Amino acid sequence: MDLFASPILVALQKQLDASALTQRVIANNVANVNTPGFKKSSVSFTEELRRALGEGDLPLATSNPRHIGAPVPLARVEPTVVKEEGTTMGYNGNNVDIDQEMVNLAANTLVYQAAARALGDRLSLLAYVIRGR
Template sequence: MDPFGSTIIMTLQKQLDASALTQRVIANNVANINTPGFKKSRVAFTEELRRALGEDALPLKTDNPRQIEAPLPLARVEPMVVKEEDTTMGYNANNVDIDQEMVNLAANTLTYQAAARALGDRLALLDYVIKGG
């Protein structure tokens, strides 16, 4: 049993990676708020993570694995940048809303801090157990 490969630690590491990428995407959106024709981006991660963890699993019996899309293994779940092309906010065909970006930034900051704290606590617990606390 690999204590560092546990589902909890791997999930927290993936969340930290996704939050760091989200921070960069939000910064890029804000930096281009006045760029004509710029289309904002977002990070898609939560849906795939839920599927990988089995939260959205349907209790269906299948005969062929091609019948229903199987969730990715947790190790292969990665955050993905998605460009939002279908909206326009301003007169210059730009779709960045500064208020929404600031809300996204605050939410992402809290998510990152919570994941970092949880991972730190988990690793501190492992340290305690290894040292024979």
């Protein structure tokens, strides 16, 4: 049995990766707030993680992972960057709202800190068990 392949550890690692990517995307959006024609990006991850963990809709019964409706294995869930082309905030065609980006940054920071804390606590528990105290 692989101690580090548990669904909790994998989900936390994936969340940390997604939060790091989100940080880079937000930084890019903020850096281009005054660039004419720039379209902001966002990271899509939460819904994919929920589906992989089996939350939400009732899952379909499948006997093969290639069947339609089969849940995506947790190890294959990856964050994706999505460019938002359909909106415009300013006269120059840019759609970055600096206030919204700052809110996204604060929320992402909290998510990252919570995931890092949960992962650290989980690994501390494993270390405690291994030491046998």
